[in-house]
Amino acid sequence: MTAEFSTPQMSRRQLLKLASAAGLFAAVGVSATACAGPTGLPGKDTLTLALNRSLVSLDNKLNQFDAAVTVQRSVREGLTAIGPDIAPIPMLAESMKMTAPTRWTVKLREGITYSDGRKVKPKDVATALEMYSKVQGSFVASFFPEFPTVTEVDERNFHLDSKGPIPILDALMALILISPAEDNKAEELQTGVGTGPYVVQSFDRGAGTYTLVKNEKYWGEPAPVRQVNVRFLPEESSRVIALRSGEVDVIDSISPNSMEQLQGLPGVTIETASSLRLNQIFYNFRKPKSHPLSDAKVRQALSYAVDGQALVHDVLIDTVEQAQGVTPTSLTGFAKTGDYVYDPGKAKSMLADLGVDDLKLKIIWETGEFPSDTAIMEALVQMFGDIGVKTELQQFEPGGNILQWRQGKEGDWDLLGNGFSSPTGLAITMLQGMYAGTSEKEKTRDTYQGYVIPSVERKIVRAASEVDQAKRTAYLKDAQQAVWDTWPCAWAFTPKSILARRDRVQNLELSAANAYPLARVGLES
Amino acid sequence: MLTYLPKRIGQGLLTVFLTVSVVFLLIRMAPGDPAASFAGPLATSEQLAAVREQFGLDKPLFEQYIIFIGQLFTGHLGQSYSFQAPAVQVVMDRLPYTLTLATSSILLAAVVAIPLGMWMARRSDTDAELGVNVLTIAGQSMPDFWTGIMLLTGFSVIIPLFPASGFTTWGGLVLPTITVAILQVALISRMVKREMVNNFNAPYLNIARSRGVSERVLTWRYALGNAGIPVFTALGTRFAAMLNGVVVVEVVFGWPGVGSLIVRALETRDYPLIQATVLITALLAVAVQLLIDLAYPLLDPRVRLGKAASA
Numbered sequence: 049m050t051a052e053f054s055t056p057q058m059s060r061r062q063l064l065k066l067a068s069a070a071g072l073f074a075a076v077g078v079s080a081t082a083c084a085g086p087t088g089l090p091g092k093d094t095l096t097l098a099l100n101r102s103l104v105s106l107d108n109k110l111n112q113f114d115a116a117v118t119v120q121r122s123v124r125e126g127l128t129a130i131g132p133d134i135a136p137i138p139m140l141a142e143s144m145k146m147t148a149p150t151r152w153t154v155k156l157r158e159g160i161t162y163s164d165g166r167k168v169k170p171k172d173v174a175t176a177l178e179m180y181s182k183v184q185g186s187f188v189a190s191f192f193p194e195f196p197t198v199t200e201v202d203e204r205n206f207h208l209d210s211k212g213p214i215p216i217l218d219a220l221m222a223l224i225l226i227s228p229a230e231d232n233k234a235e236e237l238q239t240g241v242g243t244g245p246y247v248v249q250s251f252d253r254g255a256g257t258y259t260l261v262k263n264e265k266y267w268g269e270p271a272p273v274r275q276v277n278v279r280f281l282p283e284e285s286s287r288v289i290a291l292r293s294g295e296v297d298v299i300d301s302i303s304p305n306s307m308e309q310l311q312g313l314p315g316v317t318i319e320t321a322s323s324l325r326l327n328q329i330f331y332n333f334r335k336p337k338s339h340p341l342s343d344a345k346v347r348q349a350l351s352y353a354v355d356g357q358a359l360v361h362d363v364l365i366d367t368v369e370q371a372q373g374v375t376p377t378s379l380t381g382f383a384k385t386g387d388y389v390y391d392p393g394k395a396k397s398m399l400a401d402l403g404v405d406d407l408k409l410k411i412i413w414e415t416g417e418f419p420s421d422t423a424i425m426e427a428l429v430q431m432f433g434d435i436g437v438k439t440e441l442q443q444f445e446p447g448g449n450i451l452q453w454r455q456g457k458e459g460d461w462d463l464l465g466n467g468f469s470s471p472t473g474l475a476i477t478m479l480q481g482m483y484a485g486t487s488e489k490e491k492t493r494d495t496y497q498g499y500v501i502p503s504v505e506r507k508i509v510r511a512a513s514e515v516d517q518a519k520r521t522a523y524l525k526d527a528q529q530a531v532w533d534t535w536p537c538a539w540a541f542t543p544k545s546i547l548a549r550r551d552r553v554q555n556l557e558l559s560a561a562n563a564y565p566l567a568r569v570g571l572e573s
Numbered sequence: 574m575l576t577y578l579p580k581r582i583g584q585g586l587l588t589v590f591l592t593v594s595v596v597f598l599l600i601r602m603a604p605g606d607p608a609a610s611f612a613g614p615l616a617t618s619e620q621l622a623a624v625r626e627q628f629g630l631d632k633p634l635f636e637q638y639i640i641f642i643g644q645l646f647t648g649h650l651g652q653s654y655s656f657q658a659p660a661v662q663v664v665m666d667r668l669p670y671t672l673t674l675a676t677s678s679i680l681l682a683a684v685v686a687i688p689l690g691m692w693m694a695r696r697s698d699t700d701a702e703l704g705v706n707v708l709t710i711a712g713q714s715m716p717d718f719w720t721g722i723m724l725l726t727g728f729s730v731i732i733p734l735f736p737a738s739g740f741t742t743w744g745g746l747v748l749p750t751i752t753v754a755i756l757q758v759a760l761i762s763r764m765v766k767r768e769m770v771n772n773f774n775a776p777y778l779n780i781a782r783s784r785g786v787s788e789r790v791l792t793w794r795y796a797l798g799n800a801g802i803p804v805f806t807a808l809g810t811r812f813a814a815m816l817n818g819v820v821v822v823e824v825v826f827g828w829p830g831v832g833s834l835i836v837r838a839l840e841t842r843d844y845p846l847i848q849a850t851v852l853i854t855a856l857l858a859v860a861v862q863l864l865i866d867l868a869y870p871l872l873d874p875r876v877r878l879g880k881a882a883s884a
Contacts, residue, residue, distance in 0.1 A: 185612035254666030449604035492618035
């Protein structure tokens with residue numbers, strides 16, 4: 049007996065015909081639409097930027113990465129900004145002066161307004177400081193020794209008062225983006241207005257795209273470009289292809305390999321600048337006293353085994369500079385304290401003199417911490433091997449538990465591949481973040497890889513609180529020399545900021561902050 | 574049908590529930606700390622503890638799970654840590670991109686693969702078929718990443734016909750669609766060929782042929798009709814898999830889909846975002862699977878849902 053047939057509402061033949069027709073329509077239709085439509089090339093008056101990370105918002109309370117600074121500051125501005133020579137320059141503030149050890153006096157520019165016409169008021173600054181201090185996990189808050197309070201004098205003038213002296217407050221205030229007080233919240237602002245040369249016309253959080261248009265009420269010189277499109281392209285090879293095709297005008301944060309690919313291509317120019325970041329092969333300072341690495345002489349000896357010039361030329365294709373101290377040369381307050389010298393013979397003899405033999409090292413790092421990270425680590429294994437030191441590598445994927453390892457909670461290690469930036473452009477910020485560890489902080493493992501040297505910490509604190517510029521410079525130099533003498537790194541280097549642009553893009557002034565003022569960027573007519 | 578549908582929906586919901594529960598546990602067992610990813614390398618232990626408290630990660634695992642179950646019923650899975658927006662909303666923002674790419678790819682694959690498979694079946698064991706077979710094997714072997722980069726170089730840089738990345742114009746859909754479809758065409762066409770050849774060799778077809786049924790009817794109505802169910806199932810299953818995102822293609826073409834979103838969520842240990850992505854894609858996959866099952870009677874009248882075939 050055969051199975052009973054049911055009566056479908058649509059016959060199989062009808063269904064197949066329908067499906068075929070729909071498929072054909074979709075396939076042909078898509079291609080036809082594409083061929084008929086534009087190919088994504090930007091218009092004559094439109095600048096298109098491709099970022100390597102998704103711009104979640106145009107606020108920086110929680111998220112800030114180098115490339116975002118350019119875009120964030122084209123919409124929202126601070127009282128100051130870090131200028132091309134890595135010194136604070138006035139933005140919303142006409143002037144900002146230290147008038148007492150614990151007081152800065154600020155005068156706002158006259159008639160300055162947000163893009164919606166509202167006036168900028170001292171209250172907006174007070175609210176901004178309050179919101180930055182309240183938000184949990186703030187990137188910016190960690191740089192402030194304390195948040196100053198605003199004492200309003202009149203509509204344009206106010207004081208920033210603090211309990212202790214903050215001689216670098218003008219640089220720190222560059223990190224605080226000002227929004228209208230009534231709109232500001234203790235969270236990353238997803239929308240809203242600013243005072244910058246551009247305003248947000250539309251954004252698509254899904255795609256990570258922003259469309260900015262010229263702010264007609266901008267207080268400064270009007271932006272030369274009518275519209276800026278910001279796109280998110282995570283894959284570097286895709287960014288390179290998009291630039292080559294002319295679909296994108298500027299790509300930044302590119303690797304040495306991509307730079308090599310793009311160099312010499314017609315219509316493409318590479319821009320480089322120093323950077324505010326120091327990448328280091330940093331020693332573990334939590335080693336017991338009996339361990340060879342707790343001896344500065346052993347650390348120094350190991351640094352002689354590293355052929356820094358070879359790493360710079362052969363691995364990093366001259367896209368980095370070997371460190372000449374404990375902070376990048378571009379930072380304000382940098383002092384040259386020494387050079388990394390390659391002398392494997394000296395390394396061997398020093399280790400022998402110190403009675404160190406059969407030394408084994410373990411290097412840990414997180415993927416992507418710096419360009420060509422794996423190649424550098426493999427080269428280090430070879431270099432240490434040449435002086436008889438066996439080295440083991442352990443690589444962590446982003447989001448993994450490297451923090452637990454760094455704090456010594458998961459396992460032991462000897463060297464860490466790590467980077468540290470100073471977004472204020474000041475050497476003191478880097479010194480405070482890395483070398484001002486105290487035994488109190490070490491109780492919760494909050495020091496930089498266990499670096500607790502009280503004499504160094506005292507020198508950094510002295511430099512940080514000194515209000516006299518000349519004295520502060522001298523103290524800073526002294527502190528940096530003291531750090532260098534402890535040999536905290538086997539090797540360190542400063543990567544260059546690299547971007548590539550189409551030749552039609554004009555007046556792009558890349559700074560060491562890996563950012564550029566969008567207000568000045570124009571397009572060839 | 575009246576009992577079949579509620580039963581299948583119930584099974585589907587149970588599958589989704591078990592999936593999200595397992596994912597809830599697994600991501601918390603994996604190494605990494607969402608608070609550290611959120612607050613950055615400069616955060617102190619005190620700040621990390623405050624962030625953990627803010628995210629509710631300081632609570633016992635069981636309590637976190639109970640809260641999560643409660644959230645499942647309200648549809649609000651919490652704020653994404655990295656996007657600072659409702660996690661479900663972040664996924665929904667990306668979903669149209671994934672649906673567009675998956676739909677266009679599967680349609681293109683079906684339109685090319687079915688006729689190609691039929692052609693291969695009709696010309697089985699000829700030189701021409703062998704040549705096409707080699708091409709399909711090549712299509713199956715080419716990594717998506719390589720295919721994508723080659724297409725980009727060819728049709729965005731050398732001959733600038735299509736946008737290189739993103740979905741700013743409809744043209745942006747073409748190259749990602751072709752990249753995804755190439756593998757599917759290779760797989761489905763070979764499957765169609767195999768099914769058709771089996772049917773061509775089946776006794777019922779010889780009987781029909783001996784009764785004077787035309788070759789056109791034999792091919793399109795008899796052989797393809799019987800090959801329909803496995804091919805349709807394969808297309809549906811592949812479509813459901815694409816709804817989880819085609820990560821490599823999304824990355825190469827800067828396609829803002831769900832696949833690249835979940836990679837980012839995993840890197841930042843963004844638990845609400847991972848959970849929201851898994852929930853939504855699992856619901857979609859189950860729904861697609863259910864629709865496939867419901868479509869079977871249309872393709873083959875002998876199939877009766879919810880009843881065993883009578884003897």
